Amino acid sequence: MSKRKVVVGFSGGVTSAWCAGWALRNYPRDEVVLLWHDTKAEHKDTYRFLEEMERALGMVRTERSDGRTLDEVVIDEGMIPNNRAAFCSRILKQEPGNKYIRELQEQGITEIIRVIGYSALETERIQRQWAIAWTQSTLWCPVTVRFPIVEESITKQDCADWCSCVMGVVPSEQYEDFEHANCDGCWRGKYNYWLKVKEVRPDIFAQRAALEREVGYSCLPDVFLEELSNRPVGKSYHRKESIEIGPCECGS
Secondary structure, three states: OOOEEEEEEOOOOHHHHHHHHHHHHHOOHHHEEEEEOOOOOOOHHHHHHHHHHHHHHOOOOEEOOOOOOHHHHHHHHOOOOOOOOOHHHHHHHHHHHHHHHHHHHHOOOOEEEEEOOOOOOOHHHHHHHHHHHHHHOOOOOOEEEEOHHHHOOOOHHHHHHHHHHHOOOOOOHHHHOOOOOOOOOOOOOOHHHHHHHHHHOHHHHHHHHHHHHHHOOOOOOOOOHHHOOOOOOOOOOOOOOOOOOOOOOOOO
16 A cells, blocks of 8 residues: 555636646556645536536545534634635634544655646645645654646636546536635635626525625625625626636637
């Protein structure tokens, strides 16, 4: 049995899926783990994408989840997450992921490589993950981190095309309106993001606005969601990497 594990953050997005394929091309299959954390607030089509990508890769994801829904975490914490205090990600993703790393170490694994789908545009997040890996390392089990999208100079569009054209799995419907496959109504979004949610997912917008009022805080610095005024919105809102989901060069 190999004493090394290659842990891929498998989130339901196109970049994490591409990283899973990269890991399987570069490491023995029995060393690769597709680690998934269910926030219980994912878009329904993201769950479909995950299941189809699992089958296409010939892998079964490993789940480590908190168990609570996103709304339950908000109620338990007594506040609303935001872009400056994203405790939702910490509780529902980071902490279960850290526990899994410790679990592997306790099982006698002697090397852990974490594979994360960040792009070259996310320098602060990359630096943070290097620091986390350093704190997780022990004398008998070093933890390192790799960012293959940066290493291979891959774009998010490349990842989307790989999913559709190479693997035959259409990315989540989330990408038709947003730059990511985060939770439905991601609390970390800013003004234009929420206006877009209001336009395309009024049910989610209304639920999030009602929860804000129940808790007494807003995810935005100076206005509650229900008070947002109309502003121009579109797919160009605060996007770091724009991608188009649809027919690609392979003609599929």
